[in-house]
Amino acid sequence: MQQGLHAVTLVVPDYDDAIAFYTETLRFQLTQNIDLGEDKRWVLVTPPGSGGTALLLAKAEGLEQRKAIGHQTGGRVGFFLKTDDFARDHADMLSKGVFFEETPRHEVYGIVAVWQDPFGNRWDLIQFT
Numbered sequence: 001m002q003q004g005l006h007a008v009t010l011v012v013p014d015y016d017d018a019i020a021f022y023t024e025t026l027r028f029q030l031t032q033n034i035d036l037g038e039d040k041r042w043v044l045v046t047p048p049g050s051g052g053t054a055l056l057l058a059k060a061e062g063l064e065q066r067k068a069i070g071h072q073t074g075g076r077v078g079f080f081l082k083t084d085d086f087a088r089d090h091a092d093m094l095s096k097g098v099f100f101e102e103t104p105r106h107e108v109y110g111i112v113a114v115w116q117d118p119f120g121n122r123w124d125l126i127q128f129t
Contacts, residue, residue, distance in 0.1 A: 007053060015059050101116065
């Protein structure tokens with residue numbers, strides 16, 4: 001048996017704002033943007049060089065989903081962006097205004113720093129040793 005995680009849903013306030021952040025700021029690839037009608041779209045973005053899991057950007061519908069924006073993981077870091085060059089990506093993200101909650105730190109597993117996307121989701125930028 002072979003299985004893999006295809007996509008993880010990220011609830012966002014607006015498709016186009018989310019697409020702009022992930023593709024322009026983080027250089028993710030827009031792999032699918034399909035109109036499903038009734039103001040719904042199937043929007044997948046993937047990190048550069050990734051052959052794996054995508055983010056499914058889902059526009060919030062209704063009060064409960066809007067309240068979940070930025071809090072989908074209960075305040076914990078819920079997303080982990082792996083890099084092969086921490087210094088390069090950290091500097092690039094800083095130059096584009098990405099908010100880092102901390103300075104980079106060295107852990108037994110690698111270099112890591114917590115950052116937030118514009119919607120309040122907490123991420124790790126991480127380069128494993």
